[in-house]
Structure formats: structure tokens, C-alpha cells
Amino acid sequence: MTAVEITPAVIAEHGLNAEEYARVLEILGREPNITELGIFSVMWSEHCSYKSSKKWLKTLPTTAPWVIQGPGENAGIVDIGDGLTAVFKMESHNHPSFIEPYQGAATGVGGILRDVFTMGARPVANLNALRFGAPDHPKTRHLIAGVVSGIGGYGNCVGVPTVGGEVNFHPGYNGNILVNAMTVGIAPADRIFYSKASGIGNPVVYVGSKTGRDGIHGATMASAEFNADSEEKRPTVQVGDPFTEKLLIEACLELMDTDVIVAIQDMGAAGLTSSSFEMASKGGLGVELALDTVPMREEGMTPYELMLSESQERMLMVLEPGKEPVAEAIFRKWGLDFAVIGRLTDTGRMVLTWHGDTVADLPIDPLAEAAPEYDRPWEPSPAPAPVDPASVPTVPWTEALVTLMGSPDLASRRWIWEQYDHMVMGDTVQRPGGDAAVVRIHGPAGLTDRGLAMTTDCTPRYGSADPVLGGTQAVVEAWRNLTAVGARPLAITDNMNFGNPEKPRIMGQFVGACQGISAACLALDFPVVSGNVSLYNETEGQAIPPTPTIGGVGVLDDLDRMATVAFKAEGDAILLIGG
């Protein structure tokens, strides 16, 4: 391998600023090589390090007696009774979906599914929260068609019903659409899997698809503001393979029934780098990987590419010693790649080799834990100017009603959900079209008369007017949608979509939304158990409306008492309640 010179230009291309690079030199006590620089850039990207948002995310309420796992793992977990848990999370795939709507949305679904089944849960439902530009913007039609068929193409094939979601249109999303995907799974409370590695000497195993040059730089791309020529740059787009994902779900769940997994982590954005760092860092251990043993799809791949590839449908596991054959047999049966690529060490370092030569040697903790964390300056959003009631035109009721019904934000979404298989798995007791979807709880022991209710909510108009109230309102709406079907709300996942946090005004929107969400969560005893942050949703200085999407989950103890929106019988009284 020819050595790449680490020039200021190369450093800048990797998204590290001068201060961050100085930190790299300090940690290493020497100049990094290109593979190491690539690893730093991925680990310290906004996407992986949450460097702008961490301070504020820590202020969200995350506990309740029924919370088993809050933020910090692949997904959040709540107790739903009868020895079962609901495992859920929401994640954005905004930038990739703008560049290639079908594949971007499809791989977004794939990624969030992996976050959930990694923890031992069988995924039971998907939801999606979508924001597009103005309906008459030249790109909108192409984007929405691609995104919807991508979500369907992936979810339908893996056989997880897509039961709900939301769609808004606003010119503020013309250059930055939002694709937020949520997965809910069910796992036995006594069989949950975490990413914390343990056991010096234990084998580190790679399973799933082979690694190709997919989305190299994707993780850094997801954290950098768009500009006019990013359409030209066209990074290698990741292509999803839902068939392989389905096999991976079945193989992982089958392996989880045996007692051989010590730790497991999916390879999401920043693939092998972040998964291996995270597992080792959580366990306070070191790891050695022989990169030449990673299953590769293309010839001539380099250690740099292997560490940065975002190829989909891959997982990293630590196994009990000597149990490799048990795992291998299961993955082979499902037609998947399986390779022992390394082992855990007690050095606290990540050592990567390539045909016997060391190509990277990095201390794990300083990289993973001491990633930059910023207290970015922020300005509270100005209070919205009061609307003069006299300025609101009066229109006849029927005309107003027809206008509302025909508006893109309120019109029927049937054409979307009909492209999604919302009934597969045979447990969808409340289909899309109501306030929240309801899926019957069907655990490993069989059918029950209980259900999980789920919804996604956010009204960007409110967030634009007042980020604090917008955040509060999104949580409250999720709570209302769950209670409206008769469910007891349990917890939420959030997906914080904002513009460039380096601008105090935008940072103020983010802070405001966090404050608003916190207030609602505390008031309702409705904690945050997982979430995702997507910043830099800006094109040419134009930021999206603040969009803190909330995904809520609740439980129904008796499906016979579920409520639905439809009027049931002639002569029934109609009541209006609330303020």
C-alpha cells in the first residue's frame, strides 16, 4: 500500500478542524496514517460522536420504572409485561435519501431494523416520518415516489409490516427532505443482547454480506452541510439487499436462542470502525482485527476502505470461546458470510493488521469516549409575533373544510400505506388510517390478547413558530394518539432534525426543542429511551424547519377494549372533549 501524505487538505477532507487534528496528534503522540485518520474522522463526525448535541440530549428525561434500557444502546427497551419487552428506535436517512431516494430510504429501513434485532428482538412493526418540499417543487414528485417505494421495497421484502407514519410538505424541505424510520420489536425480558464486549481472547466474528466500497465517506457526508456541487460528488451510494437482511434477522434470532453470543452490534454508518470501537470501548478492552480476513466483495480493497465502508446487512459479534462452529453452522445454513476476524485483548488499543503488518494502532478510550463535545453558542428563538385575529380572512365553513381536506398535509395517505405491506406477520389489529397503529403482542410463546400501539408525530409549523412549544406539542400529540386507541403510553424515541448547529439561531432551535420535549416527558411520565440526531439539514444556508420527530409506543392490556376512529352506528352521540 502506498502511503498517503497527511496534508492539511487531506485533513480538511476528513472533516477534522485544526483543533480536532491537534487532539489527534496529542492522543497518538505522532502523525496518523491515512487509515487512522479515516477512523478518527468517522468516530468524531457529528453522526457518530453527537458532538454538538450530547450536552443537551443528556437533559432529556430517560427513566421510569418500566424502562429497561434508555439511550446509549442500539435501541431503547421498555417492559410490556408477561416477561416481554418492546425494543424501539427511530433513525434518519435524510441526506442519502435526497441523493438516491429509493436506496436511501430502503437502507434507512434496513439500518433501523438492525438496531432492533441486534438486541434480540423480533421486529414487529415499522413506521416512517417523511418531510418533503413544496408539492409543486420540481423534485418533490420524484423524491416522494422514490422514498415511498424504497421503504416499501425493503420493509415488504423483509416481512415486517409498515403500520404507520406521517408526511408533511413545506418549501423549507425543498433542498433537504427528511426520512425518519422507526422499528419496534419484541424481545423476551430475559434474553436481551447488548454491545458491551467482554472476555479477553474471545473471538470477534463478522457475519452478513461481504464488504464493498459502498458509501465510503457516507458517515462524514451525513454530517456536512450540502452545497450545490454535492449532487456532482455523488458518493458511492449504498444499495440495500432486503433479502439478505431477512436472512440475517432469522440467523441472528436463531443464534440468540443458543448461548454463545457475548456481545453483538450492527455495522451501521461508519461500519466496522464504529461497531468495533463501541464494543471494545464499552467493555474497557482492546481488540485486534486481521482486516485481510474480512469477507470482501471487490478486489484491491484497502484497510482504509474496509474500515470506512458502509456496506449494508453486516453484523459484528463477540462469541464465547470455542463456539464459533455453532454460529458458523447457523449462518451457513442461511447462506450468509461468516468469518472470525479478530479477538479481544487487554491492551485497550485497537490494532489492525493487513497480511500480518500492523496498519493502525489506536488507543480506544481517548477516541471513543474523549471525542470532542461542544457547548455551541445558542440564541433562544424569538417569540412569534402575535397574529391579529382581524387579519384572518373569514371563509364559509364548507369551503374551509374542503380546502383543509384537500391540502397536501391533511389529504388521505392511503396511496402511501397501500404500497407498504402493513399486514404481514398477521398481527396488525389496527391498520394505518387511525390515530395510532396497533399490533397484537405475539411473543415466542404465541398469540396474546394484548397489543402494542405506536405512532410518529411532529408538526413542523409549530416548531418554526416556537421550537419549545413545537417539541412539547410533538410529545403530547404522540401521547394523545396512543391514548386515543386505548393504550397506556410507555415511552418515546426521538429523531431531532435541524439545520447547522454552528449557527447560534439553529442551535437555539435545537436547545428549545429539547427543553420542550423534556417538559412534556416529565409532565406525562413518558421518557425518552432512544433517539437520533440529524444536523446540517441545510442547503445553501437555508435550514429546514425545526423537526423533532417523536415516535411513541404504548401498550393495550386488553385488545377487546381497543378504540378506533370510525363512527360505529347511526344515532350514536358525538362528544367533543378537551380544551
Next chain:
Amino acid sequence: MKAAVIVFPGSNCDRDVAVSLERTTGRPPLMHWHADADLPEDLDLIVIPGGFSYGDYLRSGAMAARSAAMAGVRTAAAKGRAVLGICNGFQVLCEAGLLPGALMRNRSLHYICRDVYLRVETTDSIFTGHYAPAQVARIPIAHHDGNYVADLATHCALEDEDRIAFRYCTPAGKVTDDANPNGSLDNIAGILSEERNVLGLMPHPERLADPRLGGTDGQPIFASLMEALS
């Protein structure tokens, strides 16, 4: 009735149909792995479930049709055993040559998941005996490739031999183009083999066979089989 469900890589309605079979027969069916050519001799019913076997890559059902288990299904069908193919299972049966014709991309090119209405076109089969003649059943579809095509001779044979089991229709039972969700030839939703022991249909009876899910119009298929095969 002893039933088996064939599981291919990518099948995803295998559990759903197993639930319906268990509810009908009182015991779980055998789940049979695709790579195994040896099906038990004493099976009464083999179900090829819905899903995306092999990702539906190349053509829906094409790769599953060439699997080891399908060789066993072919033998069993030749012996007169009942074979039911639902959705992807119907595509597999056509690709395997156990049913005539082919299933092409829906004319809208979209995947469609919704309830449709089916007119029961024949009650003269082990699958449909529990329906009333010309009964209208509400059953969901969920597919991308359900647009049935066949040449004229095949179409005539299906018609003449009373082998069209279901047609897409309006809620009132009219067979119209508007009621055709995918462009299928003559609104065909399901067909029988010459010996009437193999049924392929695009709609999913297992998805509306439980009052909890909002309907039971799919249940008569399982009830008919239970009665005929026990």
C-alpha cells in the same frame, strides 16, 4: 389433516399461515426447510407461503421453484396430495409448472396491499367447498407481481374445466376492470390444477381468518381443507 409449510429463504408469511393452520387443526403444521427434498409420506396438505423467496430476484418464485423441497412437492402433487400456494406460493407453483401461466408486474407497477373482493367461481374443490357459490369474500392482497397472464389455450382450458377459483370483483360481486387491482387476465385471482388438488391464489386468506384482524372471509379455505382431508 396433517399439514406442512415449506420455508424458503425469504418466505415471510410462513408463520402467519402456520397460525391459521394451527387454529383450524388444533396442532402446529410441520415447518419444512427448502433444502430438504424428503417430505414426509403422510402429509395431507402442503402450503407454499407468501413472502419474497430468494428476494424475488430474477423473477418472483423462480429460484424457489427449483429448490430441493419443490421436487418433493411435485411428487406429492402427482400423488394427489393437496398443495396450496398463497401469493409468492402461487408464483412458485407457476414457475414450477404445477400451475399454468405466469404472474407479472402489477399494471400500476406499484406494490399493492389492501383488502379486495373475490368472487368464488367454483365450490367444486377441496379448497372452496365451504364457500357458497358466487359468494363474495373480502381478503387482502399484498404483492408486486400478481398480474396473471396465460395464453389463449390455457385461458380457455381454465374456463372450460372450471379451474378458475376466484376472480377479483366489486363488493357487489361484479367482475369489472375497476375491481381488478393488478391487471390480471380476466380478473383471475386464483386457479386450480387439472386434477384440482393444487390451488394458487394471490390474496392472503390467512390474513383475514381471525376476528381479531377484522374479518374471517379467508377461513373457509382452511375449513374446507380440514373437512376434505380429515
Next chain:
Amino acid sequence: MKARVHVTLKSGVLDPQGKAIAQALQALGFDGVKDARQGKVIELDLEDGDTSAAQARVDEMCRQLLVNSVIETYRVELEG
């Protein structure tokens, strides 16, 4: 050695994809498109060997898997 299998729908078989493409092109203002059909090409990378044996083997692959003779026809091109 490379084999390229061109799979097309038999004439007379309605092609929903082709029809949609023709309509979409017309909607975009491309007039003069009378019809469109969509077919597929499967490119196989084969171990080197005798060409006529390869032709026979690819034919066999088409019969057994790659082509559905109820609706499709094919043509094989060998290279290298």
C-alpha cells in the same frame, strides 16, 4: 469468459413496465415514442473453457432457471 443472456418478453405478452415507460416519456414531452418494451440482460462471468460447450451450458441455465419460457425468449452472446 463472459456470457450475456438477453431475455425479452415474447411478442404478444403484455409488458406493464414497457407500457409505463412509454407513457412516462410521453408525459415528459418526448413525443414520437410509439412503444417501449423492457427486457433484461444477465451477464455471467464464467470460468474459461470451450466456447461451444459454454454455449450449451448457458442454454441449459436458461432452460433451468434464467428464462421463463411461458412468457420470455432469450438470446446468448459469448465473449472472450
Next chain:
Amino acid sequence: MKARVHVTLKSGVLDPQGKAIAQALQALGFDGVKDARQGKVIELDLEDGDTSAAQARVDEMCRQLLVNSVIETYRVELEG
């Protein structure tokens, strides 16, 4: 006049279909298949006219609709 647009995935882009086809052929006992890729061919039936103008128009169709330039490349063949 006929135009044939050959659309293939850019090299390096994952082709799940091709991968599955190669595996299925191997499973059927066709060894010696090292790799498979699937592409598509769109055959357009155009009103007769000037060939170079047609070439330009088909290129435009590819850019606007037929080809997803993020992951695909194409080649046009004109005939007649």
C-alpha cells in the same frame, strides 16, 4: 426507428439480484459461474427521423427518466 438502451449498474455498486442468480446457478450444480450481474434493456420504438437527433433525444430520455445516474450507466444503440 428502434433505440435500444442498455442500462447496467456502475461497477462497485452492489447487485443483490446478480448475487442471488450466481448463487442459485451454483446451487443447481452449474459450477464455474464466478459472478453474475443483472442489467436491463429498454427498447424504444421511435418515429423515423434523423439519427443524430434521435441519439440526442434518447440521451435526454436516459438523463430524465430511464437511467438512475447515481448508480447506473447506460449505452444507446440505434437501428433502422
